[in-house]
Amino acid sequence: KNQVEQSPQSLIILEGKNCTLQCNYTVSPFSNLRWYKQDTGRGPVSLTIMTFSENTKSNGRYTATLDADTKQSSLHITASQLSDSASYICVVSAITGYALNFGKGTSLLVTP
Amino acid sequence: GAVVSQHPSWVICKSGTSVKIECRSLDFQATTMFWYRQFPKQSLMLMATSNEGSKATYEQGVEKDKFLINHASLTLSTLTVTSAHPEDSSFYICSAILRTDTQYFGPGTRLTVL
Secondary structure (H helix, E strand, C coil): CCCEEEECCEEEEECCCCEEEEEEECCCCEEEEEEEEECCCCCCEEEEEEECCCCEEEECCEEEEEECCCCEEEEEECCCCHHHCEEEEEEEEECCCCCEEECCCEEEEEEC | CCCEEEECCEEEECCCCCEEEEEEECCCCCCEEEEEEECCCCCCEEEEEEECCCCCEECCCCCCCCEEEEEEECCEEEEEECCCCHHHCEEEEEEEEEECCEEEECCCEEEEEC
16 A cells, blocks of 8 residues: 655744654655645645655755655755744655655744 | 646535535646645545546545536636535645646635535
8 A cells, every 4th residue: 555654743943943854655666756835724835856766856945855765755944934834745656647645744833 | 837726715605505616727738637635634635536528536435426526628627515514624625737747736725614
């Protein structure tokens, strides 16, 4: 069964600090992995996408890593800002079909 | 590019009434759109896959007669919640495919059934 597990479930950090979110998956055959940011009451917005051959991808203060061998990914947020407070969702696609496999997300709260 | 809009952004209705939610791809044509439902602090759950010009494919456990989907054009799909009840209150999100592996999500519609 295709599964995506994220940790931690929630995280509180001080503004300006860094943090790392984790994603483990069992989706096979693997196509790509995306990290989305979802603000409360809004739809998800794509931050990064990585395919099998990519092991790191950056988007501003967001850096995602992928280890396709261990089926693990991380999202590192540098110099956090209050606006980073949101849910971060790891989504993994299989090669077959359009179906997306969603993690439950990590709820991040950045405090002053 | 690749913007997906939803209308309305929120709706409150009485129990027993029907509510229609629109999903539009603004700057691209989408042969396939998806409808998701998201409960508080939960991940998105796929409800159905909507293909232009054909019947939608519903996920197991989703009542097709309750959640009517129409994909009338390459830029518009609608979800109608018929005879809505309080348990249908949720956050409904659509997405559209630009390329085979890229789904772009709409901003969501908050439905509250009183």
